Amino acid sequence: MPQKVTLIATAAMGLEAIVGKEVKALGYEDIQVENGRVIFTADVSAIPRANLWLRTADRVKLLVGKFKATTFDELFENTKALPWEQFISEDGEFPVVGKSVKSKLYSVPDCQSIVKKAIVERLKQKYGIASWLQESGAFYRVEIAIHKDEALLTLDTSGSGLHKRGYRVGQGEAPLKETMAAALVQITNWQPDEPFVDPFCGSGTIAIEAALIGQNIAPGFNREFASEGWGFIPQKVWDDAFQEAEESANYDQPLKITGSDIDPDLIQIAKKNALEAGLGDLITWKQMQVSDFKPKEDNGYIVSNPPYGERMNEREEVEEMYRDLGTIMRDYPSWSVYILTSHEGFEKFYGQKATKKRKLFNGFIKTDYYQYFGKKIRSNPTHKKGFDA
Numbered sequence: 566m567p568q569k570v571t572l573i574a575t576a577a578m579g580l581e582a583i584v585g586k587e588v589k590a591l592g593y594e595d596i597q598v599e600n601g602r603v604i605f606t607a608d609v610s611a612i613p614r615a616n617l618w619l620r621t622a623d624r625v626k627l628l629v630g631k632f633k634a635t636t637f638d639e640l641f642e643n644t645k646a647l648p649w650e651q652f653i654s655e656d657g658e659f660p661v662v663g664k665s666v667k668s669k670l671y672s673v674p675d676c677q678s679i680v681k682k683a684i685v686e687r688l689k690q691k692y693g694i695a696s697w698l699q700e701s702g703a704f705y706r707v708e709i710a711i712h713k714d715e716a717l718l719t720l721d722t723s724g725s726g727l728h729k730r731g732y733r734v735g736q737g738e739a740p741l742k743e744t745m746a747a748a749l750v751q752i753t754n755w756q757p758d759e760p761f762v763d764p765f766c767g768s769g770t771i772a773i774e775a776a777l778i779g780q781n782i783a784p785g786f787n788r789e790f791a792s793e794g795w796g797f798i799p800q801k802v803w804d805d806a807f808q809e810a811e812e813s814a815n816y817d818q819p820l821k822i823t824g825s826d827i828d829p830d831l832i833q834i835a836k837k838n839a840l841e842a843g844l845g846d847l848i849t850w851k852q853m854q855v856s857d858f859k860p861k862e863d864n865g866y867i868v869s870n871p872p873y874g875e876r877m878n879e880r881e882e883v884e885e886m887y888r889d890l891g892t893i894m895r896d897y898p899s900w901s902v903y904i905l906t907s908h909e910g911f912e913k914f915y916g917q918k919a920t921k922k923r924k925l926f927n928g929f930i931k932t933d934y935y936q937y938f939g940k941k942i943r944s945n946p947t948h949k950k951g952f953d954a
């Protein structure tokens with residue numbers, strides 16, 4: 566078993582700093598935040614822990630090695646020189662995927678097959694196998710990523726992307742990725758005992774992610790990870806990580822989270838998703854149009870992903886909704902409002918300039934996260950700060 570591993574938590578553009586803070590919150594220190602990824606070195610137990618706990622990362626990859634490669638020979642020899650046998654078992658199945666950007670070695674299929682051959686040779690030598698490798702055992706997805714002639718070889722420890730929490734049994738037309746929803750919540754200073762509303766909740770992603778955060782439930786608790794079958798990670802390390810997650814969950818934390826949407830079918834779907842997430846009836850779901858929303862308490866939070874009005878025929882309707890929300894919220898200055906939209910005129914229709922704006926990509930759509938900080942009526946000095954990343 567390797568003493569230390571270097572892990573790469575991949576992140577959507579704009580979310581890297583939040584992923585970095587999450588990695589730090591897990592207790593890891595040697596952290597580099599780069600474009601699209603966060604790199605950190607830790608002991609092997611970080612593989613289960615990072616997969617279980619990172620709410621905003623896309624995947625966790627294990628770095629096997631990196632080197633400069635401008636010829637196929639260099640790629641082959643440097644790949645073969647890496648200690649693959651420390652990770653891949655004798656019967657391991659290891660398909661190779663790849664990408665290449667701005668590099669001399671641009672033919673991805675060729676790079677993939679050279680990497681495959683080099684690993685096969687290395688493993689045959691190390692395991693003393695004369696014939697072919699069986700590849701009937703655990704699954705290891707190798708990735709060769711070449712960027713400006715630097716080759717990065719990784720193993721995907723996650724399997725399906727970490728946004729797949731295992732609770733989405735239904736969805737609407739434009740569901741938000743779970744990782745992005747968790748980021749939207751973590752950017753706020755919301756505390757679990759404060760009111761939280763998503764008035765355009767669709768299938769409920771933001772409200773569900775808020776509830777998971779509010780009760781400190783590990784987002785990966787209900788799913789499996791590719792690296793659960795890897796021999797070099799002792800079963801005890803996985804058991805300990807799952808036990809830590811179980812013990813850290815605060816199921817007694819009361820929550821005041823509401824999700825509402827104009828579409829009754831989506832409310833039914835949101836309810837099912839929340840049930841699947843193990844949240845029972847912790848979240849209040851309500852069929853309602855935004856213009857009927859009326860806060861009942863002070864110091865609440867709206868975190869929402871309303872329609873963007875990208876189709877011309879929806880534009881006016883959407884602008885009217887923004888106007889309605891702005892008019893309502895003007896009477897509730899203790900509420901903080903966080904809205905993700907690609908509509909560049911949002912502030913104009915809402916009727917107020919945001920305290921802060923942050924550029925984020927919702928998939929391929931360029932959006933802004935408009936943040937209106939409420940003036941709290943009673944401030945509670947014991948509250949922790951959120952991730953102001």
Ligand SMILES: C[S@@+](CC[C@H](N)C(=O)[O-])C[C@H]1O[C@@H](n2cnc3c(N)ncnc32)[C@H](O)[C@@H]1O
Pocket residue numbers: 736737739740741742764765766767768769770771825826827828831853854855856870871872873886
């Ligand atoms: C972009 S989707 C939200 C998706 C959601 N974040 C999810 O993960 O499923 C916008 C939602 O706004 C709802 N909506 C449209 N007009 C509305 C209105 N006037 N009042 C409340 N909800 C409305 C739609 O039904 C849709 O579910």
